[in-house]
Amino acid sequence: MNSNRRRESLLRILKTSDRPVKGVDLAKELNVTRQVIVKDIALLRASGADILATSNGYIIYTTKNKEFEIKCKNHTSDEHLLLELQTIIDLGGKVKDVIVDHPTYGSIKAELNLSSNRDIKTFMNKSRENGFKQLSSLSKDYHIHTIEVPDEKVLEEIKKELKEEDILY
Incomplete structure (x- = not known):
């Protein structure tokens, strides 16, 4: 070839x-x-x-989906982080990144590209194995995710569920 x-x-x-x-x-x-x-x-x-x-x-990277930013409360535990990510994924979203506003360094962004429960499991395992704190721990109250969704209806479902789980900031 x-x-x-x-x-x-x-x-x-x-x-x-x-x-x-x-x-x-x-x-x-x-x-x-x-x-x-x-x-x-x-x-x-x-x-x-x-x-x-x-x-x-x-x-x-395809642009058939729409991207939106959502602001989430910082995690109180790994289970809280898992619930946040699974809620977004299970309702049809993709977690593109996480952004925190650091008081000294300004905006810090890390690519995540999580689109399945398998991706989340891999991410959580890496986090546990490496013993690193989540990027959101660098911010006082909240962090931001850019999420990709097929339409605004899915976005509203995700926001509603995150609000009910007391995750949305």
């Missing part, structure tokens, strides 16, 4: 996947090294493909 065909195949795989695909898995499927995948991703990005690299793999 020549390099142009391989990049077309790579793009097709990412476009048809509903979750991030790890570089090592792409390399196996296309019978190349992971470094070749990294270079191909860079070339595809340079040609305009909107490919995001996440901790869970590569994914194509």
Whole structure:
């Protein structure tokens, strides 16, 4: 397979996947090294493909959904964090990032790209294993998530449920 065909195949795989695909898995499927995948991703990005690299793999960013910011109270426990993320995901949203307003450094943002309970489980396990505090702990009262939803009706459902769970700020 020549390099142009391989990049077309790579793009097709990412476009048809509903979750991030790890570089090592792409390399196996296309019978190349992971470094070749990294270079191909860079070339595809340079040609305009909107490919995001996440901790869970590569994914194509699509704008068919709408993005909104929601302000949530800071977590009181891991269970509270889990409830927040699962509520958003279970009602059809995707948690793109978390943003905190730090009194010294200003706005700090971290990509999350959580779109399934599997993603949440991986995120929670990494957090526990590494012993790191959540980014929201750097902010006094609240944190902000950019969420992606198919329409405003889903957004309203998510906000209603988060309010009922005393999560929405």
